[in-house]
Amino acid sequence: MQLWHPLHLIPSGLTDWLVLGLLVALTLGLAPKTNHPSLTTKQAPRGILSFEFAGNEKTASAMIVSWQEKGAYDDALSSLYWDNFFLLAYSTAIALGCMMAADSLHAPGTLEYNLAILLAWAQWLAALLDLTENFALEKMLRGAVKSPWPQIAWWCAIPKFIIIVAGIGYVVIQSLSGSLLS
DSSP: OOOOOGGGGSOTTHHHHHHHHHHHHHHHHHGGGGSOGGGOOSSOTTTHHHHHTOOSHHHHHHHHHHHHHHTOHHHHHHHHHHHHHHHHHHHHHHHHHHHHHHHHHSOTTSHHHHHHHHHHHHHHHHHHHHHHHHHHHHHHHTTOOSTTHHHHHHHHHHHHHHHHHHHHHHHHHHHHHHHHHO
């Protein structure tokens, strides 16, 4: 059985490379908007990323207070706004990369091919986790720094990053092994 993904509708060849290039450019263009430099404080050393992993009310509250004192509260909200576009770009770029690697290195219907397609689907799961995480972060920024919001953000961030790293890792490793074999 061969798995299918909606990105298979993009014609292979030059077209999928152009689409991938556009998605990567969009991802790189949006990335700086998702973590404004003003969000780096003692309480949030990695800015909004620290907030995603706060995990509890006390830590999340301390980060928000540090941003308010620094005048960066609006930057935190802006980062979440842009992240809602960023998650569409990065997840689709990684998914397309997974599919392109699978198409060029594995026979359709093989276990390796189907696992790569599942990993491509998983990138959109990562985007859904990111969107849920953003909802929880915004709830806290707007005043609801109480359970379950810090925990929801944390529990969404962990699998999101695992899926993203797995997808990027797959694309990089397959690309290197594909180019070394040819």
